[in-house]
Amino acid sequence: MTTKHLLFTSKIIGCFLITVAFFSCKKEKSTPQTQITPVTLGLYEYVSGINKRIFLPITQVGTKSVTYYSVFDTGSSGMTLDATDILPASMITSSGIQVTGDSVVVNGITVTSTKGTISFGDQLSSTKEYGNLAYANITIGDAQGNLALKRVPFFLYYKIIDETGAKLPAHASDVFGVGPGTSYVTSLIQSPLRAFDTGTSLTSGFKLATLNKSMFSTSGTYVTNLLTIGLNNSDLSSSGFIMHPLxxxxxxxxxxNIPATIEYNGNTISGQILFDTGTPSTTVIEDRLATTSVGDLPANSTVTITTNKGFVYTYTTSSTGNLTEVQNPNNTGDYRTIFSLDFFLSNEYLTDYSNHQIGLKNN
Known part of the structure; x- marks a missing residue:
């Protein structure tokens, strides 16, 4: 799992609500199962300088009430959460989380002995997290809207080291990865949204509405109805999304990653594109023919992408938005062109876990 983004940490105070639906039946009369409907939550839009983030609150982990934002990240798969204040301090040492046997249950959290490392970035710069596979019931959202998810596998990390070798503060990289794949630590870790019970009426997945550019703030602004969990038939067939098999x-x-053609400053190249809410400011075009001196595209440069399924998106760079740089993948070791959060200011995004496809829609 690799993404290109800066790291922020923030806290909120919230509460949680769990709703359980029951039904019964008798021999002489059957009662139809309760229809499951999609759940819509708001997200917090945050900005610091040129860097934008969207945060999803996590307010319950196991039996622990917590108050953390997590970066809502389409560019990675699986939740990562710092063990600090989640586990007893005595369990967390400089060499790792102490687990006796195969696993231990603490505060309603099952911490396994399976260890791993997650790297963010590329071969030029990389931040690394160290931790263990864990399981817990979690509640996402806060008092303004929330959802309980059962037995979610996630990466519980005990330290994070940046590219300079410095240890970052606790909870500096709590990430809610909703990508369609699995974590490189273990295939057991995948998007927590897969734990949402879709019943027989919905398809597993989510859609992200166009973000509200005017609502980004340094304090973080709650914006309603951005994230819909659970897809219905109209989402997949008649809502205007162009679907891309994965x-x-x-x-x-x-x-x-989606195959596409990329045009910029008179150049036309083919590549794989990742649309990544976890990249806060700068889109990176990977061009095998680029020279090391290309760097940032100047303001008023035009970039157009056309995917292999006909989705077209054009934007113009400026000094404050749609920042774009060109790199040579032979230097970075990463051949993906990664679109930043600015893409989501103009387009809707959908991931269908059940049918392994991503939907894109101009708005």
Missing amino acids: SYSSSGGYSA
Whole structure:
């Protein structure tokens, strides 16, 4: 799992609500199952300088009430959460989380002995998290709207080291990864939204509405109705999304990368595109023919992408938005062109976990 983004940490105070539906039947009369409907939540839109983030609150982990924002990230798969204040301090040492045997249950959280490392970035700069596979019931959202998810597998990390070797503060990289694949630590970790019970009436997945550019603030502004969990038939057939089937890999599962043609400053190249809410400011075009001196595209440059299924998106760079740089993948080791959060200011995004496809829609 690799994404290109900066790291922020923030806290909120919230509460949670769990709703349980029951039904019964008798021999002489059957009662139809309660219809499950999609759940819509708001997200917090945050900005610091040129860097934008969208945060999803996490307010319950196991039996622990918590008050953390997590970065809502389409560019990775699986939740990562710092163990600080989640586990007893005595369990967390400089060499790792102490687990006796195969697993231990603490505060309603099952912490396994399976260890791993997650890297963010590319071969030029990389931030690393160290931790363990864990399971817990979690509640996402806060008092303004929330959802309880059962037994979610996630990565519980005990330290994070940036590219300079410095240890980052606790909860500096709590990420809610909703990509269609699996974590490179273990295939057991995948998007927590897969834990949502869709019943027989919905398809597993989510859609992200166009973000509200005017609502980004330094304090974080709650914006309603941005995230819909659970897809209905109209989402997949008549809502205007252009669907892109995904490719499977034995390492990482289904990839969110979409084949496309990229045009910029008179150049036309082919590549794989990742649309990544976890990249806060700068789109990176990977061009095998680029020279090391290309760097940032100047303001008023025009970029157009056309996917292999006919989705077209054009934007113009400026000094404050749609920032774009060109890199040579032979130098970075990453051949994906990664679109930043600015893409989501003009387009809707959908991921269908059941049918392994991503939907894109101009708005």
